[in-house]
Amino acid sequence: MSLALKLAGRNLFHDRLRFIATVIGIVFSIVLVTVQLGLYLGFGRMVTTMIDHASGDLWIIPAGTKCFEDPSLLDERKRFQALAVDGVVDAAPVVIGFADWKMANGGTTPVFVIGSELRGAVLAPWNVVAGSVEDLSIPNAVAVDQSYFDRLGVNGLGDAAEIRNQRIEVAAVTKGIRSFTTTPYVFTTLDRARAYTGISAAKATYFLVHVAPQADIERVRRGVRAALTDVEVLTTAEFRDRSRAFWLFDTGAGAALFAGALLGVIVGTIIVAQTLYSSTKDHINEFATLRAIGSSASYIHKVIIWQALLNAVVGFAFAASIGSAIVQMTAETALPILVTPALTIGLFLLTVLMCVVSAIAAIMKVTRIDPAMVFTR
């Protein structure tokens, strides 16, 4: 075992109270960053969940649409124009819009209606835990998520309510399709969605284009763009990015989350820097002795960097455990914290970077050390 590592470990564990304080600082910092970035990822995934679950190659959207929830409308004629483009197999309409859900007990709550043709399951509900997507073909049938039962005043399949004075009945129940706006999603057929949202039968919010298997998507997109005016034609990835960018950055939500994460990093860096510096000061005689017996500056830096890395590893281990518990706790909430393997690796590297940067002040201190001080102490 390298003595630099052993010395670093002994220096750290020698003063247990300071070591615990350092680890707590790192844990607080990294948990804060985990929560902020986990929320960012969770939010980013949530705002695109409908786009992610839609089947189609290209989206025809009203020009200037900022996100999936943007309720501008397209004329149905554009659908036929799109269908006439070479390589287009289908251009399935999707209707979205807000409506008031009137509960059987008389209360009302806003809902977000999503309608599409059941044929081809363009944007059908998923994670169906009761009933089935096919059951939506039953007159008045809708699908809702079980997490919103209380909000909607229903208990499960067969329960009734009203939207726009039209009787509806829960025919399918999903699990985990939650809205970041907290407004419950209601899935139904295209025609009924139009009826519930007051959209004309000649209008739709989007057309989801299916391209022929052998066709070049980019070429088809150029063809659709040329054939249609006042629309944008985006790939699924582009629409996802646009929606995410709108909710995360245009609304300032992402910036707030990043600011929180940055604050965590700054606080963590300061805490680790402060404790590493004071630890180095306490061991200054030892570092001077090392220098006196001929160690290079890089050897001493190695000892301090090892201290920083040990701090990072121990701190991250605790932070990851706490972060994991928080992820579990928020899994069923309206805005779950999402921690991906890439984020975990990124957080570990961030912890290491934070601790190594924190070592700079300590390294500067020992770099100026005078080995001759060993004669006077």
Add this chain to the structure above:
Amino acid sequence: MTETVLEASNVVQVLGSGAGQVQALKGVNLSLKCGELTLLMGPSGSGKTTLLSVLGCMLTPTQGTVRVRGHSTEGAGPEDLARLRRDHVGFVFQSYHLFPTLTALDNVRLVLDVRGERWRAAIKRAKNALASVGLAHKIKAYPRELSGGEQQRVAIARAIVGNPSAILADEPTAALDSENGHAIMDVLAHIARDPSRSVLVVTHDPRIVPFADRIVRIEDGCIVGEERRGGEGRVAEERGADEKRSVADERARVQRKWAQG
């Protein structure tokens, strides 16, 4: 002819700046030769420690030159000086400066670790060094578990483990009682018998004069006297009839004590 290990020529050392500037060494000439134990004696503030720092390549002289095994420290940067110390100089300090969180073995091994020596070979050499100062049975002990004399012997083992040409000791007996002080000096005198090494001991302690081959006196930054001693028999003679215990007797007694653990 005996080989010179360390050589200071016309060394002037100015410390501090502005109104607080002090000329700590004023043209010092001194050479340390192999197989010699030299005592550097002088009153407080005479420049002993500054001279030790200069000879030990911790400071570069303001004027003059210092050569270590022929390598000049002139124009050397901190890393060059560290390399010279690493390769040629071993230190023994008044307050030992052992690492409290490392065992005796690791304290000694540290010198070899900073040189990048492989740990298995380093452990073997460190054990040998500790055995040579009578501490083979204490390799796993931490400094807090050792007496002052034992700690200083660990420090000596640390100083010699890298096989340096010069051992520089700063008041090595100051924190020890008479018995342990003699034991430490005995070890240093034994080391100085090695024809490839020189030992310089800075001291106030007149009790260790008998161990010296040579005594250099410094006052006010200048070497003011130098005396060569004729060995242990002469030491006993000089100390007079009332102080008959010779260094050899002392060594035998200390060795018996070590042997008893």
